[in-house]
Amino acid sequence: MNHNEKDGRRSGLSLIIKVSLIGGGFYLLLFGICAIPFSVAQREAGHARPQLQQHQQPTVRPAPSQGGQVDESVAWQNNAVHDGFDAASPLVPPLTLRWSRDLSANGVTSISYPLIAQGLVLVTTTGQANTFMALDENTGATVWSAAINGTYGFVNAAYDSGKVFVVNFDGLMKAFDAATGTLLWSVSLPGQYAFTSPPTAANGIVYEGGAGIGGTVYAVNETNGAVLWTMPVENGDHSSPAVVAGSVFVSYACPQSYAFNATTGQQLWHYSSCCEGGGGATPVVHAGQVYVRDDLCDQTSGLVLDANTGTVIGGFNSDRPPAFVGNLALYFQSGTLRGVENGQVLWSFAGDGQLTSAPVIVNQTIYIGSNSGTLFGLNTSGQQIWSTQVGAPIPAPDEHNATLTTGLGAGDGLLVVPAGHVLAAYGTLPTLTGAVSRKTHGAAGTFDIDMPLTGSSGVECRSGGATHDYSLVATFAGNVNVTGMPQSQVISGMGCVGTGGVCDPNGTVSVSGNIVTVPLTNIADAQVINVQINGVNGAGDEPAVNVNIPMGILIGDVNGNRAVNASDVALTKSQVGQNVGAGNFREDVNANGTISSTDVAIVKSDVGTALPP
Ligand SMILES: [Ca+2]
Ligand SMILES: [Ca+2]
Numbered sequence: 001m002n003h004n005e006k007d008g009r010r011s012g013l014s015l016i017i018k019v020s021l022i023g024g025g026f027y028l029l030l031f032g033i034c035a036i037p038f039s040v041a042q043r044e045a046g047h048a049r050p051q052l053q054q055h056q057q058p059t060v061r062p063a064p065s066q067g068g069q070v071d072e073s074v075a076w077q078n079n080a081v082h083d084g085f086d087a088a089s090p091l092v093p094p095l096t097l098r099w100s101r102d103l104s105a106n107g108v109t110s111i112s113y114p115l116i117a118q119g120l121v122l123v124t125t126t127g128q129a130n131t132f133m134a135l136d137e138n139t140g141a142t143v144w145s146a147a148i149n150g151t152y153g154f155v156n157a158a159y160d161s162g163k164v165f166v167v168n169f170d171g172l173m174k175a176f177d178a179a180t181g182t183l184l185w186s187v188s189l190p191g192q193y194a195f196t197s198p199p200t201a202a203n204g205i206v207y208e209g210g211a212g213i214g215g216t217v218y219a220v221n222e223t224n225g226a227v228l229w230t231m232p233v234e235n236g237d238h239s240s241p242a243v244v245a246g247s248v249f250v251s252y253a254c255p256q257s258y259a260f261n262a263t264t265g266q267q268l269w270h271y272s273s274c275c276e277g278g279g280g281a282t283p284v285v286h287a288g289q290v291y292v293r294d295d296l297c298d299q300t301s302g303l304v305l306d307a308n309t310g311t312v313i314g315g316f317n318s319d320r321p322p323a324f325v326g327n328l329a330l331y332f333q334s335g336t337l338r339g340v341e342n343g344q345v346l347w348s349f350a351g352d353g354q355l356t357s358a359p360v361i362v363n364q365t366i367y368i369g370s371n372s373g374t375l376f377g378l379n380t381s382g383q384q385i386w387s388t389q390v391g392a393p394i395p396a397p398d399e400h401n402a403t404l405t406t407g408l409g410a411g412d413g414l415l416v417v418p419a420g421h422v423l424a425a426y427g428t429l430p431t432l433t434g435a436v437s438r439k440t441h442g443a444a445g446t447f448d449i450d451m452p453l454t455g456s457s458g459v460e461c462r463s464g465g466a467t468h469d470y471s472l473v474a475t476f477a478g479n480v481n482v483t484g485m486p487q488s489q490v491i492s493g494m495g496c497v498g499t500g501g502v503c504d505p506n507g508t509v510s511v512s513g514n515i516v517t518v519p520l521t522n523i524a525d526a527q528v529i530n531v532q533i534n535g536v537n538g539a540g541d542e543p544a545v546n547v548n549i550p551m552g553i554l555i556g557d558v559n560g561n562r563a564v565n566a567s568d569v570a571l572t573k574s575q576v577g578q579n580v581g582a583g584n585f586r587e588d589v590n591a592n593g594t595i596s597s598t599d600v601a602i603v604k605s606d607v608g609t610a611l612p613p
Helices: 037-048 566-575 597-606
Strands: 014-022 025-033 096-102 108-111 115-117 120-127 131-136 142-147 155-160 163-168 172-177 183-188 200-202 205-212 214-221 227-233 242-244 247-252 256-261 267-271 284-286 289-292 302-306 312-316 323-325 328-333 336-341 344-349 360-362 365-369 374-378 384-389 409-411 414-419 422-427 432-440 446-450 470-476 488-492 496-499 510-512 515-521 527-537 545-553
Touching: 108 414, 115 155, 115 409, 120 155, 120 414, 120 422, 131 163, 172 205, 200 242, 205 247, 214 247, 227 256, 242 284, 247 289, 256 289, 284 323, 323 360, 360 409, 365 414, 432 545, 470 527, 470 545, 515 527, 566 597
Parallel strands: 155 200, 496 515
Antiparallel strands: 014 025, 096 422, 108 120, 115 120, 120 131, 131 142, 155 163, 163 172, 172 183, 200 205, 205 214, 214 227, 242 247, 247 256, 256 267, 284 289, 289 302, 302 312, 323 328, 328 336, 336 344, 360 365, 365 374, 374 384, 409 414, 414 422, 432 446, 432 470, 470 515, 488 496, 488 527, 510 515, 527 545
C-alpha cells in the first residue's frame, strides 16, 4: 500500500502560529492543518501539561567533538552527530558506478538513507512492499531482508557494533545481527504511540524520540533492548538524536532543544523557545555547537547553541541539516547550497536548479543530489568537479511526514545514493600507484628499477639473459582482480608476455592482493615498450579498467641517462668487486649478484646505443 494514498491526513504539515493570551502572558501555540491526529492530540495534551522542568546546571564534561573516523555510515547524515562528514573515506572523484539496484519491480517507491558497515549496505524501503534489506556492498545483491510491520509501514534504522536497530511508527524497536539478519530482540517503547525519529546508536545505547502525549526521549540497551532511561520533551517528532562525548542532543519544533547525559539521562540543559508543537528537525553537532532548525521564533530558521550550556550563539538558515568539513559549514536553503565560514558566505552552488538532498562530505568532496537525478561533486571551494546521472530523481529528505528518511551515505569506500526506487553505489576504479622492473641478483637480493607511469620512461639497464626475460611488477591502491583476456600484453615494442622465450597467448599474470606481476620475454634492447594489463577491477562484478605501463630497456645504461657511453663503462669498472646493494645494483648488468669484468664487457658491447628521449 502506498502510505500517502491511504493516509492523506499527513500529506504536508502546514503550520500556523497562533497567539493566545493566557494568564497575562503571550504564548504561541502551534497547530497543524491537515496534520495527523496524533499531532493534534499531542499538542492539546502538551498544552495541558505541567510546566517544563527548570533548566539544570550543566555538568562539566569534555567538549563535543567530531564524529568517529571510521569509514562507515551508521545513522542519518552518516554519523551520530549528523554532520554529513565521512573523513575516513578514501573516495576521490571521478567516481564510477559499482552497482545499481532498481527495486521498482518489488514495488519500492522510496529508499532510506543507507547504513554502510561490515561489507553491507542496509536500507529500508517503502512502497507496495516495505522491507528492511541488507545488500552485499560489492554487488548490491540482497544478503538478507526482513518485513516491516506497523502503522504506515516504514522504519528508520541505525547501526552500531555489528547490530542494526529499526523503529517503526508504533514504537516497536528491533535489533538484528547485521551480518545474518537474525532478530536479536525487540521492545515496545512505552508511553508514546507516534515514532518518526530516525534512531541513533552509539556506545552501546540506542536513542530514539517518540511523540503522542507530549514527547519522550528513550535510551535503549543495544545488547538486550532494556529501556535504560526516558526523559520528557516537547514533543518528540522526527528529529534524530545526536550523540557525542557522553551527551545526547535532541531538538523539536520552535525549537525546543535539549541535552541529556547519554548514560544517565540527566537533563543537562533545555533551550525553550516561544512555542512548542509537533514537528522537529534533526540537530547537528559540530565543534562544540549544536545546530538546531525549525526555528519559528527568530529571524533565522536555525539557531546555533553552545553544546555545553544551550546558550544561543547565533543563527543560520538551512532547510537541510547543515554539513561541516573543518570550519566550512554547508547550508542548503531554497535550492542553493552555500559554503559559509566564520559567518561569511564564501560560495554558493545551485547546480541544475533542482537540488534536493542534504549535502554530505566524503573525504574532501561535497556531494549533493538533484531532482533531475544528477549527483554533483564539489570541491570545498564550491566548484563542481564531477557529476553523474543516477537514473531517477534524488528526493529531498522528508522531515515532516510519517515516512522513512532518505539521504546519501558513505562508507567502506562507497558513496551510496537512494534515488526513488533506485539505489546506486559509487566507488573508484582501481588506481595504479606504481610499477617497477624487478630482478633478483643471485644471492645479493632482489632490486627494483622504477618505471614511472608519466613523463620519461624508466630505464632497465640489466640484461634479460638468453631469452631476454623481465618481470614488471604493478602496484594498485587496493586489492584487484585481472579479468581481461589476454590478462596482459605488450601493445607496443618488441617482445611479449611469457617466459623463457615462449610467448603466452593468455598473457597470464600473477596477482597477490594489490600487486600484479607481468612476466615478459623476448624483450629487445634499446626500446620503450608499453605493457597493458587488461580488465583490472576491485571485485569480479565491478567495472574494470585497462592500465598501461611504459618500460624502457637499454642494457648497459647503468647511469640511466638514456645513452650507453664511456661514462657507463667507467661507472661499472669502478664497482667491480664491490658488494651488490641498493646503491650499485645497476652495475651488476647481468644480475648474477657480483660486479665483474663480465658486466664491464656487456656495457662496452652496448656503447653507442640509446633510447628515444
Ligand atoms: Ca648512460
Ligand atoms: Ca654481474
